[in-house]
Amino acid sequence: MTTHPIDEHVHELGMPAFDQRIADAVARSVELGGEKQTALKAKDLKTDQEVRWCPGCGDYVILNAVQSFLPSLGIAREDMVIVSGIGCSSRFPYYMNTYGMHSIHGRAPAIATGLAASRPDLSVWVVTGDGDALSIGGNHLIHTLRRNVNLTILLFNNRIYGLTKGQYSPTSELGKVTKSTPMGSLDHPFNPVSLALGADATFVGRAMDSDRKGLTDVLRQAAEHQGTALVEIYQNCNIFNDGAFELLKDPLTGTQWSIPLVHGEKIVFGPDGASCVVADGWGGLRVAETNQVDEAQIVVHDAHREDPAYAFALSRLSHQDLRYTPMGVFRSVAKPTYDAMMTDQLEDARSGQPADLDRLLHGSDTWTVEA
């Protein structure tokens, strides 16, 4: 393969040679505007747009956490793209000085898939909510997860429809009384972590909006993961579902009912480590009192376990009233990414048969009519 100057750009960006015009535009912008800046501060990621969530919304906390954390990844802001769907959380891209698309309801994972699959040089993020990702966009979510496209999905779960003013969502608890369910909802809720693991997601984590440290920790691991990472973020909607996660946020009950997951450590939680997780003898897991079991019986968390059944069992510990909710990284396993495999196929095809449009158009059976 001959190398010409443009090919070098392509090479530096880790893009296949077909994308030379894109690489060339990127290189030209650097020529004109100076080197890419990867040493960013949180303020570099803010836009001139006024943030328009309700005062007190959990989305503010998440936005701040993301803006503070992203610079640590060392990625230039022009190399980040945030794609969202519809809903309160999906306004997110407008407040981030990166590339962004506020798309249509439920479709962000599909749009991000096309972008990430064709531009492996970019850091692509999807911001979505429980209604957006799990109702109207449920199909795209599961297929994106199984394909393992290299993107990070932040699923803000407030267990309610906020932008449409307070209908129950696919994560609302059974019997939820809302505007559309005055006698209580009849739908059994999704557990988003279980759903993602059922789709064989290679990375699944869960964090709380108000827990800056825990959230940042999960986000960092998600961002570093090669493949589709799903992070469920419990987010308080103080207008339509205030206090939805109070059980886990309250210092007293939070310690009792949340189960912190740390890879390589025994799963022990509760006041003074009074509770722990053990095998239930049926292939699943159960909560036990630490002083009632052998220490050797306590499960040591292994996020890298290939079989998703273990992480799934962890996700099933929690009840819909949020008792026994594991927080942290459930699963993080290495698998080839869709975009890398797609790029490989393209490069393989090109090395086997160089692109020759005339040859393609002629095919193998032609005849000539003389003048």
Place this chain on the structure above:
Amino acid sequence: MTHSTPEQPTTDTPSSAPGGLVKSVVALDRVVIRLAGDSGDGMQLTGNRFTSETASFGNDLSTLPNFPAEIRAPTGTLPGVSSFQLHFADHDIMTPGDAPDVLVVMNPAALKANLADLPGGGLLIADSDEFTPRNLAKVGYAENPLTDGSLDGWQLVSVPLTSMTTDALADSGLGKKEAERSKNMFTLGLLSWMYHRPTEGTVRFLERQFRKKPEIAAANIAAFRAGFNYGETTEAFAVSYEIKPAPMPAGTYRNISGNQALAYGLVAAGQRSGLPVFLGAYPITPASDVLHEMSKHKSFGVRTFQAEDEIAGIGAALGASFGGALGVTTTSGPGVALKAETIGLAVMTELPLVIVDVQRGGPSTGLPTKTEQSDLLQALFGRNGEAPVPVVAPRSPADCFDAALEAARIALTYRTPVFLLSDGYLANGAEPWSVPGADTLPDLRVEFATEPNGPDGEFLPYLRDPETLARPWAVPGTKGLQHRIGGLEKADGTGNISYDPANHDFMTRTRQAKVDGIAASLPPTEVDDPDGDAKVAVIGWGSTYGPIGAACRRIRRSGRSIAQLHLRHINPLPADLGDILASYDRVVCPEMNLGQLSLLLRAKYLVDVQSHTQVRGLPFRAAELAAVLQDVIDGTSTVTPTTASEVTP
């Protein structure tokens, strides 16, 4: 020119065949052959092979495959009949032919389903082995029509095709069932002899196709040769036919189907724009072959993505467009319905996107394998809000190539989604194509934005090119041009969210003006009126070009004048169209829908367009269309819409 009755032989040359048989060779100027059999009989393959032989011989040709939506309906039943019609000639032809001159039937069901189309006196070749009591009973024949005299009005040749095939393969080592499967190749061999077709291509094809199963390749080749030799030696066929190559403009030709030409056009668009092509698609008849074809061309930087649904297909394509690719999605009518919201997003975000709709019979699931033009208004108006989308339509299988390039040109130049409206007839039909040189194709290069364009050194993603009204295309990764786009209304210039009433009014009108302005880049409308004195014009769009053109030739041969206009661009319509239509006393618009283009023309130009429509899942017959046009010219009838009471099922 097409005729509804077979041509008279023009020469009669005796020739001798092995075995001392004297056979004559009759020269014809055109033939329409229809092969019909069970879905499992390989009629489509046989037809395609005969087509390739015919193309390489140099005849002009046009094909009409017709097959059921069921992959394998119960064997030997009417719903399982699959057919392939080929029209080939020593001159330029426009349609696959109204009716066959020769009908080959592989079983009683194929006879029953197709006999009505074979004009009296036509040649009928039947595989007598398959006319068993059981097969006859399946389709309700009380008696064997091959022997009861009911086919006396046709030239019937009963040939035991199946048993002759198994006899020929007796030493092949194949079992009887497997050997029987080669009967289509035996039939192809017989036809190849009858019409003096070259055979090397088929032999090569079979060797290639069954590379990994040499014994199957050998059996098929043996059956093919046996069929050819049978024709040469049998007394059943005393005549063979010669159709000389058609004079065509100098050039290199190949045979090509519409879907293949369309895929090549998209690959070429990627090459000529220097952009990677990203095709997001979900399998759907009759568009899937475009996905199949595109997926073979990864070496051209074509990424194909088989999505989880139609919505993800177009969503991924739009995401790739945001990233700097030429995004394409391919589908058929029901898929377009699902993609509507994303098309609206593409209108709002003003990104290039090609939406290929290979139309089929509707509504709903409709007739998946049959052709129709009933998605025109869906393409134009099937979205919420004022969401103008340009519409381009190819007029013949080979023209799908140029139309795809044109759709890409508009998408890239104007940063807009564009509809490419093909249909089932174009998709599966084939014709010779004069292969263009790659360097003669349109230059589709576009410039990405690489630096800020605002007065204060900022980037304004909705600051437009004054000529095209296109907005800058700044791809992620470009330093300093970070911006956010989306489905909410954009403020002029900045692209920020805006709910300002005046801004929305302005942006709505600007998006419309951008699409309307494409008309300035279109060539003048071609009016085909060789006599120059036509008072009646016929206007069409898409795949009706062939049948309308053939009908016009008939009209002119009868001494009348008619002008033919055919639209490639339906949105925007050409700037000169209103004046042209107004200059005729009468305008007739035949369509394979219930009058969608005529509705548009009447609304836009206040011209009293007369609509002639048909939705039979098949292309118009030239003779029928000519009769309609003749009545309009002679003033004996105006075209009126068919009412339900006049419809006979």
